[in-house]
Amino acid sequence: MxxxxxxxxxxxxxxxxxxxxxxxxxxxxxxxxxxxxxxxxxxxxxxxxxxxxxxxxxxxxSKVAIHRALIDGLMKTWLDPLREMKADGDPVEEVIAYVLRKLEMAREFPRESRLFANEIVQGAPNIMDKIEGELKNLVEEKAAVIEGWIEQGKIAPCNPYHLIFSIWSTTQHYADFDAQIRGILHPEGDAHFEQARHHLETLFRRMLTP
Amino acid sequence: MxxxxxxxxxxxxxxxxxxxxxxxxxxxxxxxxxxxxxxxxxxxxxxxxxxxxxxxxxxxxSKVAIHRALIDGLMKTWLDPLREMKADGDPVEEVIAYVLRKLEMAREFPRESRLFANEIVQGAPNIMDKIEGELKNLVEEKAAVIEGWIEQGKIAPCNPYHLIFSIWSTTQHYADFDAQIRGILHPEGDAHFEQARHHLETLFRRMLTP
DNA sequence: GTTTCTCTTGACCGAATGGTCAAATCTGCT
DNA sequence: AGCAGATTTGACCATTCGGTCAAGAGAAAC
Structure with a gap:
């Protein structure tokens, strides 16, 4: 039976x-x-x-079960680039590498980025537990790493949390606001990502170099 | 009759x-x-x-008419901070002032920001005409101004379009992704905006100072 | 080949949604 | 007060949506 x-x-x-x-x-x-x-x-x-x-x-x-399964399966992938930022590397290069990994993800997985964006813009009703759990822990861990680099004088002083927010926003912008960017730049395919890569590397290098 | x-x-x-x-x-x-x-x-x-x-x-x-009326009424307000960036001011200070105005708007009008965010994340189906019209023109105009400042050596070289994208993304992030930020920082009310102000001023000052 | 379990779907259901309409009520003018 | 136009709404409608169900089609173990 x-x-x-x-x-x-x-x-x-x-x-x-x-x-x-x-x-x-x-x-x-x-x-x-x-x-x-x-x-x-x-x-x-x-x-x-x-x-x-x-x-x-x-x-x-149910419909929510599909959505839930999607998010569960994607959360790990989404956090991996930050996980890879190691305390024992060269600080500036570690952060820059993280920025470029994140930008690459925005280029390769824009749908995944927009899935999260949609959810968070509307108040993250279905993933707040994950934000306050997994994500928060990881961010606190890496913020501490960055704080350490600052104290060692390896990178210029800044608020590590807001630095992370800036990295998220600038990189994900190219996926989440793709429609706006294309409306303004009218790029051929992904051509503007090359400029974005150079721009963001410059932005964060100037920010962090002591 | x-x-x-x-x-x-x-x-x-x-x-x-x-x-x-x-x-x-x-x-x-x-x-x-x-x-x-x-x-x-x-x-x-x-x-x-x-x-x-x-x-x-x-x-x-109809429902769409309400939405349309909302967006029409808000578009002007939304573009004003960029309009106020004047070619004849001190370049670095003009850009920084724009960043801070934009951040202030994210703090004061988060609903307006999220309204646009929702629309653009989903491909801007109802406002693409405005993006490719008003917004595009304004951005091109201001990008030219920034380009001029760079040629005069008043600010450090960078891609003006992507600079503007970075300003939009970092500032609007505090409105659009508010749920995520609160999930991580657990701020009291708007307390984190003070940090954000200092962080973004530092970020763009280091980026632009020649 | 029969049996048993897996997989698939047409038909259907109740609730929600955008929108209509005619009747009722209110407001301002003379 | 009395009229005309402006405003308001309860009842209603067609469609869409998430979800159910029972019955049929396929696969596989024996």
Whole structure:
């Protein structure tokens, strides 16, 4: 006798389950990042995934469950660039490398960036726990590292938290406000990212060089 | 015989019309900035305005009309800080003053900032014409001014467009990503804006001082 | 090939949403 | 007061949305 009539466990067990959950999450990323949670519909996601709506709900119990699964799967990836900033490297170069990694992510994964942006602009109703947990801890850890560099005179004095905010805002801007940037610059494809790379490297190098 | 059964002209004619259109736009700003266009409902706006839903639609023909009226009324205010950056002032101080004005706006008018953020993150479907018109022209004009300052050696070389993007992103971040910042800093009220002011002044001063 | 479980979907449901309408009420003018 | 136009709203409508369900189609173990 089956206890659970739908998806047996948390993890996909069969080949088909694995493929379809991936397809659904990919489609959901596309739709959620473009319209936000409220603006996205299950029909849109189903169409983008090439599946029927009841079929989506066979793999995920609800719309919020899809959104939640997406964010859970992406949070790690999103924090990795900051994690990679190591206390034992050359301070200025470590920060600059972080800036460039973050910018590269904005270029490669704009949908992921906009997914978070949509969520946070609207008050982060579904991810505040993660912000106050994982994210906050990591930021505090790295802020302490930066503070240490400042005390050692390795980088110019500044508020490490706001430095991190500046890095986030300037880099993610190229993904989140892509429409505005394209409206002003009319770049060919990603051409403006080369300028952005140089500009942000300059900005933060001048900021940090003692 | 009345030709137009509803609101006679574009401009409010009576005291009541003026008061109610203002009330509605204020309520709409509150709701749209919090939930985005798609996520906001007429019932929410009506409730926030203290009016009935049909009454909203007596003053505005549709939901999109309310949104449009809001954006039209706000666009000017939003561009003013950049307009005030004058070519004949001291270059570094002019830019810094612009940064601080923009940050002040993020503090005073976070809802307006989030209204635009919501719209642009989702591809700016309703304001692309304004971005490619008014905004683009103004940015090109001011970019030329900055370019002039660079050629005169008054400020350190940089890409003026990306400088403007950096100013927008860093300042608006404090309004648009308020939820994230509060989740990390847990500030008392606006306390963190004082730090932000000092941080951004330092950031752009180090960037621009020749 | 039969059985058992997995997968898929057309039809349907209740709630929410943008919007309409006609009737009722209010306001300002004479 | 009485009239005309302005304002307000309860009831209603069509559509869309998230979600259910039962029945059918596929895959695989025996």
């Amino acid at each position: 089956r206890i659970e009539p739908k998806m047996p466990g948390r993890q996909p067990r069969t080949r088909i389950q694995k493929k379809n959950t991936e397809t659904i999450l990919e489609a959901a990323l596309e739709v959620f990042s473009q319209h936000g949670f409220r603006g996205a519909t299950l029909d849109q996601i189903a169409k983008a995934a090439g599946l029927s709506k009841p079929n989506l709900l066979y793999y995920f119990p | 009345r030709i137009e059964p509803k609101m006679p002209g574009r401009q409010p004619r009576t005291r009541i019309q003026k008061k109610n259109t203002e009330t509605i736009l204020e309520a709409a700003l509150e709701v749209f900035s919090q939930h985005g266009f798609r996520g906001a409902t007429l019932d929410q706006i009506a409730k926030a305005a203290g009016l009935s839903k049909p009454n909203l639609l007596y003053y505005f023909p």
